[in-house]
Amino acid sequence: MTMWIPNIEAAAGPIYLAIADALEDDIKTGALAQGDRLPPQRELAYQLGVTLGTITRAYGEAERRRLVKGETGRGTYIASETQKVSPLVPKEDEPDSCDLARNFAYPHLNPSLSDGLVRMARTAGIDRLNGFVPSEGLKTHRETGVLVFKDYGLEADPARVAVTCGAQHGIQVTCQALFRAGDAIAVDRFTYPSIFSSLSSLGLKPVPVPALTRTDGGFGAMDPEALARAAAAHGVRGVFLMPNMQNPTTHTMSVEERQDLVRVAREHDLKIVEDDPYTPFLPETLPAFGALAPERTASIASISKVCSPGSRIGFVHVPKAFGDSIRNKIGESTWMASPITAELIAGWVREGHLFKTLRLKRKANRNRFLKARDLLAPHFLQGDVNKVFGWLRLPDIVDADALQAALSHQGISVLSSRYFQGKDHAPAPYLRLTFGSEESDERFQWALKRIQATIDQMADLPELTRPVG
Known part of the structure; x- marks a missing residue:
């Protein structure tokens, strides 16, 4: 071509x-097809009269949209419409691997769904939930x-x-309400x-910002001075933060x-999304x-990890000025969250099931973390007894992707740092x-022992663990 x-x-x-955007449009119209090679970045920069950095950012944006793929030494090509399913997405018929990759947080300890449905069935006026409700949800559910x-x-203010x-x-919906396409x-x-x-x-551009280093050598909060520099250099308009159990480093901000x-x-x-x-x-x-x-x-809360991922219920709390925009964005995307499952969650919260479930899960997690820390020593596992995942520091000579692949062959699923950057x-x-x-403590401990043994094996075979190229 x-x-x-x-x-x-x-x-x-x-x-x-x-x-x-032009690249995406040309793919949709058929002007570009799967396998077509894009021009070299320097050549396209010359043709358009723009900087090489602009083309690099454009190709990077296209790759983030999964429109193209880059191949070292060969160039950039239009990607296949068929994409691999993320390892984070559950599959109905997936093999029975030991899952240390996805963060489902003790689903076997969740409250009884059948009991919750029985309670709902006996609730007076329950049929009103089988119709449309305001996009922001019913008042009783917002109070939950x-x-x-x-x-x-x-x-929180229930009106917000x-x-x-x-x-x-x-x-x-929060990012749609607070930001405009092109914002960093x-x-x-x-x-x-x-x-x-x-x-x-x-249409928003993520700008990664480094973290502070803790006294134990682990990752701390986002570096405020680095954030200030990013705001000045990249025109950053907002910041996405996880202050209480940062995923994946586990850090809780002081x-x-x-x-x-x-x-x-x-x-x-800067607007803040937490x-x-x-x-x-x-x-x-x-x-x-x-x-x-x-x-x-704008604050986002969910109890999916606590007691009911199947309910698909979460909550947002936004500054008053963005209330109408949030309602509109919810309406445009799905009209409303299900009032039926919102009522299920509201009942569990009112009746104390949330507290009871948390008590069981905290006890189980304390045991799991202590076992993981002991079995994986001397490697540093950032986290503590209250964190439902850990961030394991590997020997520098061990490639995390290679380790993930080696463990997968042993029936153990984990996630390397690549998925988080x-x-x-x-x-x-x-x-x-x-x-x-x-669910099984025995399988969990078996997986930890295999992880430790595999790290040791790979650390002793450096020629097999370093990335190629």
Whole structure:
């Protein structure tokens, strides 16, 4: 084919986004097909009269949208429409592996669904839930969200709470309400795996920011000075944070760390999105960003990890100015979260099942963490008895992706650091290990022993563990 030249003459926003948009349009119209090779970056920069950096960002954006794939030494090609399913997505007929990859947080200890449905069936006026309700949810369900937010250190206003289809839907509608396409959003260098694709699908650019180093050598909070530099250099408009159990590093921010980040957010007029689905597992309640900076913070809460992922119910609490926008975005995406499952959750919260379930899961998690720390010594496992996953530091000579593959062949699923960082970042020697997806204590301990043994074997065979190229 002739050299592809995008038409960006009418572009109003950032040029790199206009190039990525033109590429997506040409794929949809058939002007570009699977396997077509894109021009070399330097050549396209010359043809368009833009910098090489602009083309690099455009190709990077296209790759984040899964429109193209880069092959070392060969160039960039239009990707296949068929994509591999993420290892985080459950499959109905998947093999019986020992799952230390997905963070399902002890689902075998969840409250009885049948008992909850029986209670709902006996509730007076239950049929009213079988119709449409306001996009933000019924008042009684938003008041349930207020109770949940108390565990997050936030005294929420029910008028500013909306019910969502889980935390991930909450992230989507919150970012749509607070930001515009083309905005740059600061994220942790290692962060929630789906945030990169979620932001990019909304036309937002994730900007990874490094963390502070703790006294024990682990990862701390996002570095506030690095955030300030990113805001100045990249025009960052917002920041995505997980203050109470950062995924994957497990770090819980101190009050001082939160205040430092609030200071930077105010100095650079950044909106804050805080998401922390694991917060209820922590015994201590620290002030939420929504309490420290209510004028600029949207808070997201969910009890999926606590008692009911199948309900798909979450809550968002936003500054008053964005209330109408949140309602509209929920309505546009799904009209409303299910009032039926929202009522199921409300009943569990009212009747104390949430507390009872947390008590059981905290006890189980304490035992799992202590066992993991002991069996994986001397390797550093960042986390503690209240964290439902751990961040394992590997010997520098062990490649995390190679270790993940070796464990997969042994029937053990884990996630390397690659899943928690942008594609343009170098691999790092870390694994995230979850403690609660595997029901059997015996299988969990067996997996830990195999992980330790495999690390030792790979550390003794450096020529097999270093990445090629």
